[in-house]
Amino acid sequence: MNRRLSKPPVVGPHPVVFSWDLDKTYLKSEFDSLRELVKIPFEKPEDKIAVPGVVPLIRNLRSQAATAGRDARVFFISASPPQIAKAIKDKLALDGVEYDGITFKNQLQNIVRGKFRNLREQVGYKLTELLRARPSFPAVAREVLFGDDWESDPIIYSLYGDILAGNIDHGEIRGILEIIGVDPALIAEAETLAEPIAAIDAVERIYINLERRTPPKLFEHFGARLVPTFNYFQTACCLFQDGYLNLAAVVEVASHLVASSGYTPLRLSNSLADIARRRHLNEVTTIAISEYMHAKGLLPLPRRGRSERQPLWQRIRRWLRSRPKRTVETLQPRPAINYHELIAEWRQAR
Amino acid sequence: MPTIAVDAMGGDFAPEEVVKGVAQISTDTEIDCVLVGDESRIQTVLSSIVYNPEKIRIQHAPEHIGMADDPKVALKIKRQASMVVAAQLVTQGEADALVTAGNTGAAVLACVQTFRPIRGVKRAALASVYPRQIEYPGQDQLALLLDVGATIHCEATELVQFALMGSAYARRVSKVPSPRVALLNMGSEETKGGDALVDAYQRLRRASDVNFIGNIEGHDLAKGKADVIICEGFVGNVVLKLLEGLAELVVDLAGTAARENWRWKLGLRVLESGFGKLRDLTDYAAYGGAPILGFEHLLIKSHGRSTARAVANAIKVAAKAVRDGVTREIASAIEQGA
Structure with missing residues (x-):
């Protein structure tokens, strides 16, 4: 039976928690081969590379929350062992990223206990860590979660959001985690941690960095709460729409992509159009971003020929108006997720 | 980019x-x-x-x-x-x-x-590449045939322009410094093929900026004699479709033979990689498309x-x-x- 579903009652800017996965979401970790995997513990902080755009994004999320008088916290949940904690913390310091907490996975304990399956299984670990941290946040705090398409972040975060919202009762938690193959001890722990949490629709958005370029259609069943993005400029655009960033911050992220990763104004423009087409941005937001970025010289200048006569933002507006009319502007919330079907589909697709 | x-x-x-x-x-x-x-x-x-x-x-x-x-x-x-x-x-x-x-x-x-x-071009030409024999190491496996359907019937001036355009295309895309250009005709003699082809032959022979090697006949198409073959659109289209049809026919015949005779099947299995290469060579998907010049x-x-x-x-x-x-x-x- 579902518990009460409500948005937290908030006076003034609501507190917000930004939780980040580390590998493939913050760090461009390469562990496609055993050789790369073995290399990771020996990497120095300066050898580790952040995903383009993520550093200015996190910095702006914090600084703009402070400007708005909002209590904003940044947490990292890493599946890396604590043995490499120092290198990761040094890397975050090197990037100038401030955070309120970071969790590492005790892989040594799993080895000692002979739980080798737990070394690669992340759902039980991350879900229990998220549930464990929740009571330390203000009761009305909303959460924005950041992960990637490499492993199971979409399922973990959606499950967590639905447990908080009371969309999944305790009996169901066990059933779902058993299908996934989570360690029974972690299932029991997740149930215990979920028990005292008051039902609150706290997870506002889940951003999935499409590091593997997983087709976006695969995420449709997760509903509008989950936004798959191909780069952090797209993420910044959505965070602007949700009121967590201003346009200057979006431009800062975009400029970082241009300066550090060879993005061109044309490719930024294509990225913006893509996220709008996938209906994660409404038209008003899209036009606002286009106009501002054009003014800052970050969207392409018209090339030679007739199109020079019209400023780019007007062309984008014309394009938006010329598109086939839709009944809804952005994606609408879907009915509750059927995790049994979703997990089966996810496994089949991977 | x-x-x-x-x-x-x-x-x-x-x-x-x-x-x-x-x-x-x-x-x-x-x-x-x-x-x-x-x-x-x-x-x-x-x-x-x-x-x-x-x-x-x-x-x-x-x-x-x-x-x-x-x-x-x-x-x-x-x-x-x-x-x-x-x-x-x-x-x-x-x-x-x-x-x-x-x-x-x-x-x-x-x-x-x-x-x-x-400026100066009278008619457009649709050019297509097709596989041919190689005469010397490093020679491009593909020859350029134009026109294959944009201009059905041509005058001599148009054929000469096709030669200039095809030659320029081959220089840039196939990186052949001086592509050998030939007219597709019903005989190698300069008097063969009607007024337009005879006139085009004379003009191309005099042209200093085209490496013209004369007329070639249908059986020379598959040889590596010429890098650029010029013809009117009607002929070019028939040739192109014939080449495609022949490639499909060879694959089809091999398949039929294999189904009817186990010795053939065994032989084809041995030659499988060779047939694969042949199929790749004649596969239009590998060449992408034909430019309209x-x-x-x-x-x-x-x-x-x-x-x-x-x-x-x-x-x-x-x-x-x-x-x-x-x-x-x-x-x-x-x-x-x-």
């Missing part, structure tokens, strides 16, 4: 295969593409496959020209057809070249109506039955031609030839 406009609605398997081809290009290369067509249908396909959105722009076009449509009528009525809109994007400077797997007649006509002809902008016409692979290869050909300045080379050749 060049930007290629792609007619998403052209071809027997559009938009699925075309969009998949563009998606493949977006993840494997640095080429930017503009997909022109029904935006919602394109997005539906894109969302279900692996793609890089940074390199793909979608330009909505509400209409499209069918493979069976009359080109003249279709272009007159469907002003917002994907092929027309894509051609306009090229002339407006928003893309550098156009790729379509759609109606060939409409593609040629869309070029005529939208692109400006290169004679305009200030380039159009690559790919096969109507193009798969994602064929579309992707056509885009690569278009990008290479843009990068190598093919149209500039042709303009210069025509100017000098005049």
Whole structure:
């Protein structure tokens, strides 16, 4: 039976928690081969590379929350062992990223206990860590979660959001985690941690960095709460729409992509159009971003020929108006997720 | 990097295969593409496959020209057809070249109506590559045949211009410094083939900027004698379709023989890799498409039955031609030839 579903009652800017996965979401970790995997513990902080755009994004999320008088916290949940904690913390310091907490996975304990399956299984670990941290946040705090398409972040975060919202009762938690193959001890722990949490629709958005370029259609069943993005400029655009960033911050992220990763104004423009087409941005937001970025010289200048006569933002507006009319502007919330079907589909697709 | 406009609605398997081809290009290369067509249908396909959105722009076009449509009528009525809109994007400077797997007649006509002809060029030519024997190490496996259908019957001046254009294309794309040019004829003697061919022969022999080797006959096509073969559109189209048909026939015959006789089956199994190479060599999907030469902008016409692979290869050909300045080379050749 579902518990009460409500948005937290908030006076003034609501507190917000930004939780980040580390590998493939913050760090461009390469562990496609055993050789790369073995290399990771020996990497120095300066050898580790952040995903383009993520550093200015996190910095702006914090600084703009402070400007708005909002209590904003940044947490990292890493599946890396604590043995490499120092290198990761040094890397975050090197990037100038401030955070309120970071969790590492005790892989040594799993080895000692002979739980080798737990070394690669992340759902039980991350879900229990998220549930464990929740009571330390203000009761009305909303959460924005950041992960990637490499492993199971979409399922973990959606499950967590639905447990908080009371969309999944305790009996169901066990059933779902058993299908996934989570360690029974972690299932029991997740149930215990979920028990005292008051039902609150706290997870506002889940951003999935499409590091593997997983087709976006695969995420449709997760509903509008989950936004798959191909780069952090797209993420910044959505965070602007949700009121967590201003346009200057979006431009800062975009400029970082241009300066550090060879993005061109044309490719930024294509990225913006893509996220709008996938209906994660409404038209008003899209036009606002286009106009501002054009003014800052970050969207392409018209090339030679007739199109020079019209400023780019007007062309984008014309394009938006010329598109086939839709009944809804952005994606609408879907009915509750059927995790049994979703997990089966996810496994089949991977 | 060049930007290629792609007619998403052209071809027997559009938009699925075309969009998949563009998606493949977006993840494997640095080429930017503009997909022109029904935006919602394109997005539906894109969302279900692996793609890089940074390199793909979608330009909505509400209409499209069918493979069976009359080109003249279709272009007159469907002003917002994907092929027309894509051609306009090229002339407006928003893309550098156009790729379509759609109606060939409409593609040629869309070029005529939208692109400006290169100064001095009388008629456009559709050029196609085909595999041939190699005469010396390092020789390109492919020869260029033009015209294969843009200009049905030609005068001598047009054939000479085709030679200049084909030679310029081969110099840039195939990197042959001095391509050997031949006229396709019914005999090797200079007096064979009627007035237009005889006149073209004399003019090409005198032309200093074309490495003209004379007439060649049908049986020489598969040999490595010439790099560029010139003929009128009617003949070229028949030759091209005959080559395609023969390749399909060989594969079909081998399959039939294998089904009827176990010795053949065994023999074919032994020769499997060789047949695979032969199949690859005669597979139109590997070559991408045929350029329409004679305009200030380039159009690559790919096969109507193009798969994602064929579309992707056509885009690569278009990008290479843009990068190598093919149209500039042709303009210069025509100017000098005049």
